[in-house]
Amino acid sequence: MRIGFVGAGRMGRPMVGRLVEAGHEVRVLGRSAAARASLEEAGARAVASAADAAEGADAVIVCVFDDGQVRDVCLGGALLARMPRGSVAVLHTTGSPGTARAVAERAAPHGVGVVDCPVSGGPHDIAAGRLTLFAGGTDGDVAKARPALRAYGDPVIHAGPLGAGQSVKLVNNALFAAQIGLIADAVRLAGRLGLDEAALLAALPHASGASRALSGVAARGSVAAFAQAVNGFLAKDVDVVRTVAAELGGDLGALDGAITALDAVLKAEGA
Numbered sequence: 001m002r003i004g005f006v007g008a009g010r011m012g013r014p015m016v017g018r019l020v021e022a023g024h025e026v027r028v029l030g031r032s033a034a035a036r037a038s039l040e041e042a043g044a045r046a047v048a049s050a051a052d053a054a055e056g057a058d059a060v061i062v063c064v065f066d067d068g069q070v071r072d073v074c075l076g077g078a079l080l081a082r083m084p085r086g087s088v089a090v091l092h093t094t095g096s097p098g099t100a101r102a103v104a105e106r107a108a109p110h111g112v113g114v115v116d117c118p119v120s121g122g123p124h125d126i127a128a129g130r131l132t133l134f135a136g137g138t139d140g141d142v143a144k145a146r147p148a149l150r151a152y153g154d155p156v157i158h159a160g161p162l163g164a165g166q167s168v169k170l171v172n173n174a175l176f177a178a179q180i181g182l183i184a185d186a187v188r189l190a191g192r193l194g195l196d197e198a199a200l201l202a203a204l205p206h207a208s209g210a211s212r213a214l215s216g217v218a219a220r221g222s223v224a225a226f227a228q229a230v231n232g233f234l235a236k237d238v239d240v241v242r243t244v245a246a247e248l249g250g251d252l253g254a255l256d257g258a259i260t261a262l263d264a265v266l267k268a269e270g271a
Contacts, residue, residue, distance in 0.1 A: 119169075
């Protein structure tokens with residue numbers, strides 16, 4: 001496939017590497033001469049603008065930090081207009097389902113499809129080809145994107161229509177944040193019982209209370225250390241899911257109380 005790529009950062013850069021290794025022709029936005037040189041060394045073709053990355057592409061992958069950047073790239077420039085009819089834009093950034101729909105509305109007159117496809121995992125999962133992807137979009141658009149996504153994603157889960165990928169990821173991250181909050185409360189309970197945090201974290205991963213969140217906390221050595229490590233991406237996603245829930249006239253229910261416990265940990269650490 002001919003693939004355009006915008007956002008070759010911490011997550012995007014190893015994606016580009018996997019795409020090149022899989023035999024795809026990849027044009028990547030590089031914002032500096034040094035970045036472009038590095039991308040060229042990796043086998044990609046570096047370009048100076050998002051619109052140039054879209055030129056002649058079968059798919060354009062956008063992997064930037066937040067909703068605002070997605071809107072800047074997709075709605076504020078010529079990227080969609082430069083994409084060929086029948087191509088598809090893939091949005092890896094976790095954000096509001098409404099942003100994906102806004103991009104799709106702008107893309108439709110150009111004959112361009114949109115797949116919202118947030119990810120679960122980190123650079124090590126990309127390198128191993130086992131990044132979890134939640135895709136939202138039509139069957140046809142997801143099918144167009146799959147050959148590219150399979151270069152680094154397994155499983156690639158088609159969650160439903162446009163916006164469904166974002167919805168699954170937001171619920172996941174709300175649950176993940178709540179689990180960290182629950183672990184913080186469990187540590188406080190252990191303290192009242194005369195048990196220190198290290199002893200608790202050495203034991204619980206082997207018991208029925210184990211979870212991926214608990215494994216992460218145990219690996220870091222404390223709730224506070226793990227909370228600070230994940231706060232950079234998790235906090236923005238929790239803000240989005242709270243906003244989306246409020247717009248729908250609801251809230252996060254019991255999840256919100258547990259997330260508040262996590263907020264207290266971060267506040268105590270000054271994060």
